[in-house]
Amino acid sequence: MFVMNKLMTVALCVLVLVSLGNVSAEAIELNPSNFDKIVKDSSKNVFVKFYAPWCGHCNNMKPEWDKLAEAYPVSGKTIIASLNADEFKTIAANSNVYGYPTLIYYPKNNKTGVHYDGERSISAFKKFMADNTK
Numbered sequence: 001m002f003v004m005n006k007l008m009t010v011a012l013c014v015l016v017l018v019s020l021g022n023v024s025a026e027a028i029e030l031n032p033s034n035f036d037k038i039v040k041d042s043s044k045n046v047f048v049k050f051y052a053p054w055c056g057h058c059n060n061m062k063p064e065w066d067k068l069a070e071a072y073p074v075s076g077k078t079i080i081a082s083l084n085a086d087e088f089k090t091i092a093a094n095s096n097v098y099g100y101p102t103l104i105y106y107p108k109n110n111k112t113g114v115h116y117d118g119e120r121s122i123s124a125f126k127k128f129m130a131d132n133t134k
Helices: 002-021 035-039 056-071 089-094 122-131
Strands: 028-030 045-051 078-084 102-106 114-116
Touching: 028 035, 035 045, 035 078, 045 056, 045 122, 056 078, 056 122, 102 122
Parallel strands: 028 078, 045 078
Antiparallel strands: 045 102, 102 114
């Protein structure tokens, strides 16, 4: 009985570790109640993907965007976020979003934002943020 309990405990630990290995970070989902608080925070750099759920290009870039979010923990100085611009049209219009996806970087020293129009890769995103952070 003791050996069986030990084996069950080991199996459970292995299952938990395997499950944790598959956990991936996702970008913070913005909405009208948190958009200004997060984006306008002068102590944070914020990179926002404005998307529509039906947009193929938006869906294709989601894995790279999630990798970027994973590289920047929420507790850090840079936040990776997403906003469903199809649902929250007023925020999108006020942010000069006219197509999907639209990527805007809001460094802490420029809360009007800088539009991104480059390659959709984590390395290109990181370079853009570094080039636009002073």
